[in-house]
Amino acid sequence: MAVLRTSVVGSYPVPDWMERLKTEYCRGRMSRAQLLDVHETAIKAALRDQELAGIDIVSDGELRRDNDLDYLLARISGMEIPRTTKDFYFDYYDVRVGAPLPAPSASTSLGLADDFVFTSERTDRPVKFSFTGPFSLARHVRNDAYPDRRGLVLAIARQLGAEAHTLVARGATHLQIDEPFLAGYPDEVGLAVEAINVVTAGVSAEWGLHVCYGNRYARPSWEGHYDFLFPAVLEASVDHLVLEFARKGLDDLPIVAEQGWDRGVGLGVIDVKSRRVESPEQVAGRIRRALELFPAERLMVNPDCGLRHLPGPIARAKLHAMVAGARLVREELVGLPAAPAGLRPVPESGTDHGPPVTAAAVTSEKPRPSTEET
Amino acid sequence: MSAVLLDVRPHSRLRGDRAVDLNAAVLPVLDAVTASDVDLSRVRVVADWVQYRDSFRGVVQSRRIGHATPDTGGPPPPEPLGVREDDLEIAVDLRRSGSVEAGELHRLTAAALTAADDDVPLEDWGPGSRSCVWDFNALYWSALELWEKSTGRGYEQALPGGESDARNAEAARELILELFGMWDRLAAAQALPDELYVLEIGVGNGGQAKVFLDEFARLDQERGSEYYSRLHYLMCDYSAHVLELARDAVAEHAEQVSSFTLDATRPCTALGFLEYKIFLVYVSNVYDNLPTDEVAHLGGRTYQVEIRANFASAEAAELAASVGIGIDRLPGIVHRLLRLGPSLLADAMPDLFPDTGTAVEFWRRAWAAVRLDERYVPLAGLDTYDLGGETDLGGELLRPLLESGADVRMHVNNGALQSFVDSLRLLHPYGRLVCHDLFVTEIEGYRTHFRGPGKYDGSVVNWVNGPLLAHVGRRRGFDVRYERFRHRAGGGNIVTMTAQARD
Secondary structure, three states, rough: OOOEEEOOOOOOOOOOOHHHHHHHHOOOOOOOHHHHHHHHHHHHHHHHHHHHOOOOOOOOOOOOOOOOOOHHHOOOOOEEEEOOOOOOOOOOOOEOOOOOOOOOOHHHOHHHHHHHHHHHHOOOOOOOEEEHHHHHHOOOOEOOOOOHHHHHHHHHHHHHHHHHHHHHHOOOOOEEEEEEOOHHHHHHHHHHHHHHHHHOOOOOOEEEEEEEOOOOOOOOOOOHHEEEEHHHHHOOOOOOEEOOOOOOOHHHHHHHHHHOOOOOEEEEEEEOOOOOOOHHHHHHHHHHHHHHHOHHHHEEOOOOOOOOOOOHHHHHHHHHHHHHHHHHHHHOOOOOOOOOHHHOOOOOOOOOOOOHHHHHHHHOOOOOOOOOOO | OOOEEEEEEEOHOOOOOOOOOHHHHHHHHHHHHHOOOOOOHHHEEEEEEOOOOEEEOOOOEEEEEOOOOOOOOOOOOOOOOOOOOOOOOEEEEEHHOOOOOOOHHHHHHHHHHOOOOOOEOOOOOHHHHOOOOHHHHHHHHHHHHHHHHHHHOHHHHHHOOOOOOHHHHHHHHHHHHHHHHHHHHHOOOOOOOOOOEEEEEEOOOOHHHHHHHHHHHHHHHHHOOOOHHHEEEEEEEHHHHHHHHHHHHHHHHHHHHEEOOOOOHHHHHHHHOOOOOOOEEEOOHHHHHOOOOEEEEEEEEEEEEEEEEEOHHHHHHHHHHHHHHHHOHHHHHHHHHHHHHHHHHHOOOOOOOOOOHHHHHHHHHHHHEEEEEEEEOOOOOOHHEEEOOOOOOOOOHHHHHHHHOOOOEOOOOHHHHHHHHHHHHHHHEEEEEEEEOOEEEEOHHHHHHHOOOOOOOOOEEEEHHHHHHHHHHHHHHEEEEEEEEOOOOOOOOOOOOHHHHHH
């Protein structure tokens, strides 16, 4: 098994030309079939970019989605969207639920499994499929159907849970729930976790839970520290916490360790809100610091969040740097002499997964440092 | 045959007791056009009301309309289909043309049509934001003290209404209470940082800062919220002189205040360390005074408006004579003035300027005489137009504003856009930017009125393209709202823009 696997959080840059076309569609000036073709073409290119960068677990870049909410909300039966035209594709729908959502069934499928299959058939790499979680989706919906928000959150969770079952049945192995709004409502982590467990219940996949401080329009939506997640998140039935560290620094990482998180950590090593491209050494340094707290087999290496708001060339350069940085540390872990980062060529093919390393060989034997030391 | 296109902007002065006599104001111009040998099917006549007492325009002005797109490398771009290929635009200032005797108006138009070029240019053709009029503007702010001494009045008296709307205590109180409410909520969620930053760009003489800080301290004391001791009020201005006045004005709040000399277009250069930390960015009457280009969509094609500062020959002769030089030396002396300022110019050229006062007088006369020639140059594509600065602002941002295809000429407000975008980077996730200025709030507003440039005292003023700022803000996740400034009796032109991150 390769350690320090590299992955992406989800979204990928939307080029200007594609923004224009998506907006044309949202204004009713382009057909759905044409838009579908645009999306599929862009997804194939995004996959190729990730393969060229050497990403181990790739994604479709969420390129079919206008933003983090609309694509999913518009597909949930029972959600009312009075105005489906938008001035610009990235605007958000106004969404209302006026009656309890129907129980999940074949007829209420969100169709995400088709999206996954399209992607997985076009790459030989594992595919991570991510979707916004029930807590964040519910925050954007005017609730005229349930006595309280919890009812709505759990109803959406049941829809997503059914979709997750379908995804796994169609071959998905890596699923991720994104909760971009959670940091803004730290008192409601318990509800979010309850809903997450509804989604993941009985779904046999490697589950990630991504919580950041927001990345809408490349800006943080909130500021704070990850201590708000604990202890509630310990009850979440997920395998990885995928968190933002590059922009904010690694000071919150000890919190995750000290609060007893005993599963995987998706380590954000790329700042997606900055256009400055990290060096492989910088990435490696961040990983080394994380290794002081977590053994290598529990670390996944990823950007802080989606790359959507970065220009394509910068996003690609950041992914290359991330993979090169992870490789530097892998080589150190197996005792290979590390090539100077600046001399290592950018990977040209999709074969750069780094050397296979057994988990036993790299598990940190060092005592965990105290808070003061970190 | 196509007709001459006559575009009379629907200003309110076309009607009512004080209506301009359109026949007197426009017909002599049309007579002169038809009497000339220009191709009448390729001429447009635009008549609007230039509201500025001092402007850069003559009563009648001709603007050549180019056809060849600039070479941007590679094969030439496709020509837009169905365009109206005009050669010339004749612009008439209705405010003045109606009072010019018909024969004289005819003569002025004929002269504009012949494009006899005996004016004295101060620069080459180029986009508006790069013109030397912005050097005049910068000089005004950097040497304001000398200008004020010479004119005998403070700069604020040159503002419409005689003072900045920023001084309004009621507006400040409303803003502060909103801040307090938001801070209370963040404090309850244990998410309020220790240090509470407020930034004012273009602080002027400190009038607004004083009102804000006085109100802040009073309200904080009333509520017992202890926010005042955590407040960091950052005063920024381009002019060291007004910043000094501002420091004096807020001396009693000195522990809460820091001041910076700052280029308003790039606040992050000095304040980048405060990214996502500032709760309020306050800007009053700054954006209208920052460099701007103009673009136009005419007859189905998009143009950049290029300008060239010049002196009319008669005024050039008078100005040159005032300091005893030939006209040929005039552009060089003016640029030296703009580089050195009046004090150093007097030191450098004592034979022409025996003292600083003489140099200031020359500066004021030169400024009064500056005119702008204009021409339209086709854009090869919006992607070829760089809005400038160190931001990622590209010409494609203009597309939604031009896509209706209707004729329009509008400001790009490059400096204001850069300042705005840079300021948004500084805002805390719950922060907001509040700006009082002259905003055009609908693109239609550019079709009905002349929006600048004009001269205010020694500075340049333009209206600000509100829809463009709103689009740029929206693309960055901000709701941008405009409303008429509510705290001034009788309204006025000032509009309040508020940009706040979308929830």
